[in-house]
Amino acid sequence: MKNRVARKSLGFALASLVVAASASPAIAQENVLNLYSSRHYQTDEQLYSNFTKQTGIKINRIESEDNPLLERLRNEGKNSPADVILMVDAARLWRAQIDGLFQPVKSKVLDARIPANLRGKDDGKGAEWYGFSTRGRVIVYNKANVNPEDVSTYESLADPKNKGKVCTRSGSHPYMLSMIGSMIERNGEAETEKWARGVVGNFARPPRGGDTDQIKGVASGECGVAVTNTYYYVRLLRSNKPEDKELISKVGFVWPNQKTSGAHLNISGGGVAKNAPHRDAAVKFLEYLASDEAQSYFANGNNEWPVVKSAVAANPALESLGKFKAENVSIATIGKNQIAAQKILDRVGYK
Structure with missing residues (x-):
């Protein structure tokens, strides 16, 4: 670089x-x-x-x-x-x-x-x-050992039934800060902190790597479920490499929160x-x-x-990802909430 x-x-x-x-x-x-x-x-x-x-x-x-x-x-x-x-x-x-x-x-x-x-x-x-x-922040899961109904919302990542299954990149990465900023806007700081604490309790491993690493972790079985930006997932879908085709065949895809707030979108x-x-x-x-x-x-x-x-x-x-419901939250507001998001992550030990 x-x-x-x-x-x-x-x-x-x-x-x-x-x-x-x-x-x-x-x-x-x-x-x-x-x-x-x-x-x-x-x-x-x-x-x-x-x-x-x-x-x-x-x-x-x-x-x-x-x-x-x-x-x-x-x-x-x-x-x-x-x-x-x-x-x-x-x-x-x-x-x-x-x-x-x-x-x-x-x-x-x-x-x-x-x-x-x-x-x-x-x-x-x-x-x-x-x-x-725009790019969506979506949920991917291991087809062999996770029921998609158990990971259909962002909130479900904090559910005790997903203990030992959740993988994410660092909570301090802007992609995660923005997603958590949107949750603050929708659910308030107290509920978002409760959620973040639950996610930490459900980690399969400490947060690390980029979004492609999260997808690979799900495919290998190290993780049961993870969050990723859509363009990383689609990049693998479009790949002609045999190893990428095998990887993506083991991973399912969920548009989160389709019955409630809608999926989180971010921008370039x-x-x-x-x-x-x-x-x-x-x-x-x-x-x-x-x-x-x-x-x-x-x-x-x-x-x-x-x-x-x-x-x-x-x-x-x-x-091929299909039509989906997107959240109705101002992108500018999501950015503004990143300071509160980082404070929440620090309090709950979300590295």
């Missing part, structure tokens, strides 16, 4: 020097976009190259994990060359917003295409960030950086991400759901 970031940083610096030396300010403003992204999916390469083909705007890209990226932006301050910041979770977007790293954007295109509950704070000057794709999104030197290009890029073409690519390239209804998701594996 460090070598990749260093290479991209060098490329960024060289590209900036070329622009500065060979272009007037007006041309630089129009033809360059400096993108800071915690999305590190190879499938996004085509997404970015299509934007350049359509607009002639070259993208200089810095990719890193979310915490180092946010720290870099804070350290750069007013001198930051960042134009657009992309993050992959409501908790991360909220953190960037609280740190003052975004600026509001007024765009008729974005307001018309991005649902209001998938936008950041708007004090009348425009939203500070927008969600461009972004906004214009606070001190963006190429603001016009930045807004144009966000509007491009809301286009039908880009929205369809989120679905077909990285197995995420488009947020724009008119976009076509020609992804049979994603479609």
Whole structure:
């Protein structure tokens, strides 16, 4: 990761020097976009190259994990060359917003295409960030030893009948903080803390690894049940590797809370950086991400759901998950609740 970031940083610096030396300010403003992204999916390469083909705007890209990226932006301050910041979770977007790293954007295109509950704070000057794709946090279970009816809700993970069966990644990971933040919004802090304590009591092993590791743990029988983001599950469904096909054949899939609140959804999104030197290009890029073409690519390239209804998701594996009921909770509120979520996890020893 460090070598990749260093290479991209060098490329960024060289590209900036070329622009500065060979272009007037007006041309630089129009033809360059400096993108800071915690999305590190190879499938996004085509997404970015299509934007350049359509607009002639070259993208200089810095990719890193979310915490180092946010720290870099804070350290750069007013001198930051960042134009657009992309993050992959409501908790991360909220953190960037609280740190003052975004600026509001007024765009008729974005307001018309991005649902209001998938936008950041708007004090009348425009939203500070927008969600461009969604992913569900779902339950997977071992087909051989777990009854799906016993794990049909998030709340069931704390039920004593699932003692010794539950696996998750670290509770402090943003994916988990956001899910727990949504539970706080729906059920209140006291009930959520009771739930978290029950989950800790049901662990098959201490939290570790990423979402794919949770699916592998369920397939191997180390775990009976786990939570994962949908795009990890669909990635395995689409794989042609024999070992992945064997793995996924042992795992069942549940849309949680379909008779109550609905499944938790999170987002990948972004906004214009606070001190963006190429603001016009930045807004144009966000509007491009809301286009039908880009929205369809989120679905077909990285197995995420488009947020724009008119976009076509020609992804049979994603479609095979079926229709589902999603929770009706503001993404911005979920991000705000992450501090309370972390305090709950600390109190109950959810590492």
